Amino acid sequence: MTPHTGLLCYCRAGFEPELAAELTERAAQAGLAGYAKAIRGEGFVRFLGVPGEALARALPLRTLIFARQALALLAELRGLDPKDRVAPVLDALSGHGPFGALVVEHPDSDAGRPLAGLARSFGNALRPALRKAGLLTAQDDARRPRLHVCLLAGDQLLLAAAPHEASPWPLGIPRLRLHPEAPSRSALKLEEALLVLLDADERARLLRPGMRAADLGAAPGGWTWVLARHGLRVTAIDNGPLRPHLFDTGLVEHLRADGFTWQPPRPLDWMVCDMVEQPRRVATRIAQWFREGWCRQSVFNLKLPMKKRWEETVLCLALLRDQAAHPLTLRARQLYHDREEITVFATRAAP
Missing domain, CATH: 3.30.2130.30 (VC0802-like)
Known part of the structure; x- marks a missing residue:
């Protein structure tokens, strides 16, 4: 021993x-x-x-x-x-x-x-x-x-x-099974993120039916589907198609637009983002949403490079904090359903 x-x-x-x-x-x-x-x-x-x-x-x-x-x-x-x-x-x-x-x-x-x-x-x-x-x-x-x-x-x-x-x-590792109606396996990433990065009280308080959300880079609709199952009204932003059954809920609107340029006409409760893009570009875009007051909470992924992944993680989270113009509470984790990426929950810090 x-x-x-x-x-x-x-x-x-x-x-x-x-x-x-x-x-x-x-x-x-x-x-x-x-x-x-x-x-x-x-x-x-x-x-x-x-x-x-x-x-x-x-x-x-x-x-x-x-x-x-x-x-x-x-x-x-x-x-x-x-x-x-x-x-x-x-x-x-x-x-x-x-x-x-x-x-x-x-x-x-x-x-x-x-x-x-x-x-x-x-x-x-x-x-x-x-x-x-x-x-x-x-x-x-x-x-x-x-x-x-x-x-x-x-x-x-x-x-x-x-x-x-x-x-x-x-x-x-939370054991999750892919629902047969989920448009893609990426739905498991958001389900795991909500379980791991939020506690039960936060899930009850921050994911209430009728809240409004945007999903940037939504196609084919895995993350949109998860939010709609919580009763949120979702604007899905992507030039690509969504799975048709998503619209059966009456909670999903699809706009063919670029997630890096579209902005909501009014503040939203949530913005989620799983776009395949350079992590610093994504962090900069998320910071803009908080700086402009376009959302209250966000869950997003940062796709990491093959080398210096810890250093890139530190850099991206610091960039987000610096450019958001408001104090943020950040929680990040490489989830079981993540691959070469991490998932981040961000919200404005309490006064």
Whole structure:
């Protein structure tokens, strides 16, 4: 067993360097000295050298962009005997707990996905043993920390605890299914964004039937469809066609126009944008909408370059803040349904 102090973060495979750069910069800004361990393609990053609880407080998941999940790292176990993986876990957790729930998972990577079956069977064996040892409550208890076991191989795993603000979903991935009426898979991106970037109270308050929205670059209509399902009246801006069934709701108006030049005749509640364009151009356009007072909230995507993606992210968000002419609240995340992009929620900051 190797005791560790630090943070365990899951991410999209291939974006480990971006997450490592983000954690390193953010920790330094918080006055915490540590170092990142990351290998491209593994689907996770460890930031070591600082107690995980301190890192979780300084770098809560809601403020991180390239992390899907952020956990306080407890220990790493190597060389496990396949005949008895349970006993070493019990030994490593001595002095911890009791935990309120157990999650046994694996990185979302090419190497991690084949471990799904082992994760299920190991969880079934570990759960009663933890309860017998007094390390896990008899029933799930959301008031206590959640124990995460991350399998890296048949003989190697990481132990971590979920802070209060950790993602509630395994691996930080909400399981969404594409509705048969959705015009495109891009609908899943906006559905996930509304789940991850807004809390339940904000969704109830900011997505009320009768509100008005614009969807820039709407074709074929995935994001328009999501907004209309919430009862919003949507002006879909795109020179391309929309799926015909979108108009059956009576909530959608299609204008054949350029999303970079069209402007609404009156202020709207929402503007959403998933246009394939240079990220700085998109950030500049979003800033214009807030500067002119054309919308109150926005969800949009920034398509990132192949290199220096963390640096481009920082630059684009700073550009947006500088050019909006009003203080903004920004939340950004690389979602499960994102690819070479991040999704951002922006709204005017409260006075």
